[in-house]
Amino acid sequence: xxxxxxxxxxxxxxxxxxxxxxxxxxxxxxxxxxxxxxxxxxxxxxxxxxxxxxxxxxxxxxxxxxxxxxxxxxxxxxxxxxxxxxxxxxxxxxxxxxxxxxxxxxxx
Amino acid sequence: xxxxxxxxxxxxxxxxxxxxxxxxxxxxxxxxxxxxxxxxxxxxxxxxxxxxxxxxxxxxxxxxxxxxxxxxxxxxxxxxxxxxxxxxxxxxxxxxxxxxxxxxxxxxxxxxxxxxxxxxxx
Numbered sequence: 001x002x003x004x005x006x007x008x009x010x011x012x013x014x015x016x017x018x019x020x021x022x023x024x025x026x027x028x029x030x031x032x033x034x035x036x037x038x039x040x041x042x043x044x045x046x047x048x049x050x051x052x053x054x055x056x057x058x059x060x061x062x063x064x065x066x067x068x069x070x071x072x073x074x075x076x077x078x079x080x081x082x083x084x085x086x087x088x089x090x091x092x093x094x095x096x097x098x099x100x101x102x103x104x105x106x107x108x
Numbered sequence: 109x110x111x112x113x114x115x116x117x118x119x120x121x122x123x124x125x126x127x128x129x130x131x132x133x134x135x136x137x138x139x140x141x142x143x144x145x146x147x148x149x150x151x152x153x154x155x156x157x158x159x160x161x162x163x164x165x166x167x168x169x170x171x172x173x174x175x176x177x178x179x180x181x182x183x184x185x186x187x188x189x190x191x192x193x194x195x196x197x198x199x200x201x202x203x204x205x206x207x208x209x210x211x212x213x214x215x216x217x218x219x220x221x222x223x224x225x226x227x228x229x230x
Contacts, residue, residue, distance in 0.1 A: 002152075036216050038153070046145075046153065048218035051208060057218055089153050093215045096167055097143075097155035 003028055004090050004100035011106040012080045020103045022073040022090030030071040034093040037066055037075045040102075041086040049088075050075060082107050110134040110219055112204050117224030120194055128224055130187040130204030138162070138182035141213035144189050145220070146200035156202070157189065160213055172198075194228045201225050 004024045012018040022029065022037075029035060037050040048057050050066035053073060063078040073092075077084055085107045090100040116128040130142070144156040157178040158167045166178055177190040187204050202224050205217035 034215065038217075040153075045203060045220040045222055046217075047220065048208065048216060051214070051216040051218075057208065087152075091153075091155075091215075096169055097145075097158070097215050099153040099155065102152040 002101050003098055004092060006088075006090060006100040006103045008101070009104045009106065011108055012077075013108045014080055014082060016080050017076060017078045018080060018105065020075045020077075020088050020090075020105070022075070022100050024071055024073075024092060026071055027094055028071075028092040028098065029068065029073050032092055032094070035066070035068065035073045036091045037064075037073075038089045038091065038099075039084075039086050040089065041083075046089065077105075080107055110206060112206060112219065112221035114202060114204050114221045114224035117202065117226045119227045119229065121230050122195060122228055124194055125190070125192045126194060126226060128189040128191065128202055128204075128226070130221055132185045132187065132204075132206070135206065136210075137180075137185040139210040141165075141207035142180060142187045143205045143207065143215075143217055144178060144187075144202060145205055145217065146198075146202045146226075147223075148197075148200045151200075154200070158207075158213060158215065159187070161210075165213065191226070194226075196228050199226060199228045 038046040040046040054066045143158045159178045175193045205220045208216035208218045
């Protein structure tokens, strides 16, 4: 059981917005700026979407955004597209990197 | 273009050893920390180990500590993972990943290689 808890699945229709939560302790999320998010499309390697809670690496579309409130970090995808169907993982760091269990996003 | 190519995976019996390698290109290898992350079949991501640019700082997940050794050769742009006393639960796709920023170890992984599959079974 990971110290970062994500919903197993979420779904949305094209054009809609969805939010994936990542709930942890104060140590891992609340007082940490080390939260990141990864996307893993089916059969593909993971790729970094968000780092330092809210920042996007170059090349990541602006419709992907990160935020945090208390001990919960969130990934929001606006204008959902079919290609966004993937597994999404949150991550943080304290004496080692931890990942959430992953959330499967289905685009209806 | 940054490229990371893992190799060395395969089928190995429990208790035996295996050495993974990751060959890097497209960036100044010795400017960046490097990492290994694994993914068991049908499961999520699990961080395995990290090494700083100059090998001065090394970390391991508790699940592999004492059995796995990470190393790097900056003259050959290569990263390695020596895996000893392998167990069935070590069966996974092993990815190497570059640290995002060239200033210390941020523990943000970008990009990732395509992975090399390790299967531990008798």
